[in-house]
Amino acid sequence: MTRALAGEPAAFGMLVRTHQRSVYSLALRMLSDRHEAEDLAQEVFLGLHRNLSSVESPAHLTFWLRKVTVNRAIDRLRREPRPTVSLEDAASLVIDAAEQRDPLLQRRLRALLAQLPPAPRAVMVLRYQEDLNPNEIAQTLNMSINTVKSHLKRSLATLRERLGDGARPGCGKTEIGCLPDETA
Amino acid sequence: MNTSARMLSAALVTSWLAVVPPGIAAAGTPGTLQLPNFEAIAGKAIQTVDISLDTSLLSMAAGFMDSSKPDDAAVKEIIGGLKGVYVRSYTFNGDFQYPEADVDSVRKQLSQPGWQRLVAVHNSPGHSNVDIYICTVQGRASGLAIIASQPREFTIVNIVGSVDLQKLHQLQGKFGIPQMQLPDSKPPAPDNK
Amino acid sequence: MSNELNERLRAALRPVDPGEAFTQRVLARIASEPPRASLPAHRAARALELRWMSGALLAIVAAGLLAAHQWQAQHTQQGQEARRQVMEALRVTSEKLDLAYRVVKHTEHSGA
Numbered sequence: 001m002t003r004a005l006a007g008e009p010a011a012f013g014m015l016v017r018t019h020q021r022s023v024y025s026l027a028l029r030m031l032s033d034r035h036e037a038e039d040l041a042q043e044v045f046l047g048l049h050r051n052l053s054s055v056e057s058p059a060h061l062t063f064w065l066r067k068v069t070v071n072r073a074i075d076r077l078r079r080e081p082r083p084t085v086s087l088e089d090a091a092s093l094v095i096d097a098a099e100q101r102d103p104l105l106q107r108r109l110r111a112l113l114a115q116l117p118p119a120p121r122a123v124m125v126l127r128y129q130e131d132l133n134p135n136e137i138a139q140t141l142n143m144s145i146n147t148v149k150s151h152l153k154r155s156l157a158t159l160r161e162r163l164g165d166g167a168r169p170g171c172g173k174t175e176i177g178c179l180p181d182e183t184a
Numbered sequence: 185m186n187t188s189a190r191m192l193s194a195a196l197v198t199s200w201l202a203v204v205p206p207g208i209a210a211a212g213t214p215g216t217l218q219l220p221n222f223e224a225i226a227g228k229a230i231q232t233v234d235i236s237l238d239t240s241l242l243s244m245a246a247g248f249m250d251s252s253k254p255d256d257a258a259v260k261e262i263i264g265g266l267k268g269v270y271v272r273s274y275t276f277n278g279d280f281q282y283p284e285a286d287v288d289s290v291r292k293q294l295s296q297p298g299w300q301r302l303v304a305v306h307n308s309p310g311h312s313n314v315d316i317y318i319c320t321v322q323g324r325a326s327g328l329a330i331i332a333s334q335p336r337e338f339t340i341v342n343i344v345g346s347v348d349l350q351k352l353h354q355l356q357g358k359f360g361i362p363q364m365q366l367p368d369s370k371p372p373a374p375d376n377k
Numbered sequence: 378m379s380n381e382l383n384e385r386l387r388a389a390l391r392p393v394d395p396g397e398a399f400t401q402r403v404l405a406r407i408a409s410e411p412p413r414a415s416l417p418a419h420r421a422a423r424a425l426e427l428r429w430m431s432g433a434l435l436a437i438v439a440a441g442l443l444a445a446h447q448w449q450a451q452h453t454q455q456g457q458e459a460r461r462q463v464m465e466a467l468r469v470t471s472e473k474l475d476l477a478y479r480v481v482k483h484t485e486h487s488g489a
Contacts, residue, residue: 025392106389129390142278235462245459305480314477332473
């Protein structure tokens, strides 16, 4: 980080390589679009390059990247309301070449997550991709811990219900009535 | 005019001067906005863009652009007619952490004579608002103002002078300027009716 | 059941690496941006001014030469910083113009 601060391109390149997996994946799971995710991830790293002097430590860097990526993704989702992705379309958007057992279920889970409103989606992604505890999620998203726990509980309940029921006809055309409303 | 009428006129003039916003009374170059001091909220922002470029700094910047490079030459052409560029942009990690009163105080200046709104985009579900204004003096553009606000970000851009938006469009994809989705600048085909 | 769902979520959200091509694209974008000053222009100017005053107490001629050199460096730094700020201002302006167009376009498509 010190060398990157001194303006060494190779050092900044190392920072990018170290963190791009996390940043890109956060963006991808939030936006469900490979191109938009790459665009957002590039923006985040450009922002990092401009604001590198404000980063205090490697731990702060990780926190900063997560926070900026998720918040920017939330802003994009709120700014450009997009038609809810149907289960079939969402499943085809993200193809993970290293699928393990039960690849269809994993795709279905990703598709269901993509239908969540921005805030609970962010909570779920930070929990299950980044392995953050509720307190860390609350700090990253500037939410109360109770709100984080509420989002987790309701989203998991919805996922269990949807996995159990299968796709109901009509869900996927509108978020209202299919998934819990976003709460502050 | 008798004494009472003169006193009444004086009172009316005095009260008019009292209600004229200080920004207008003190305004120098047409198209210039009086921007609030955002230092208090800058500390809360996770990202800040604070740019104030007057004529001399714009000239200095132009001096460091290489006219032999087409991209630099294009930027030089854009800023050549400008007298000032002012940007305040703040991004926060929570919703509505900025005082809307400050943003509104800028909007109020744009309701003054000379300014007219070109575009007003208000997206209620996402709380995204973008207002674009132009200032004209004797029929010529002398300023541009953009106010964009979202729950976690607000941006004020004030460009003093005549800015060619089509030339700005031509810079898309360069210098970090996004590929814009503005309509093509080609004029419509003639009507053959 | 709960643990099984948790594990399946973790598996489904396993991070994906965008690859070396992504890294190169980021670095290319950074390289295409004008160099930024390591300090804001006014702070850099202030630092240079203090160093010049120290030199002037020791040797007037040497301080004069040093002042001339530093003025040139300061001018170059300020000029490059001004150039960077122009680019940044144009970028922000374009971004907001594009945002307005996108929202208008979305509104038209949604029939609002």
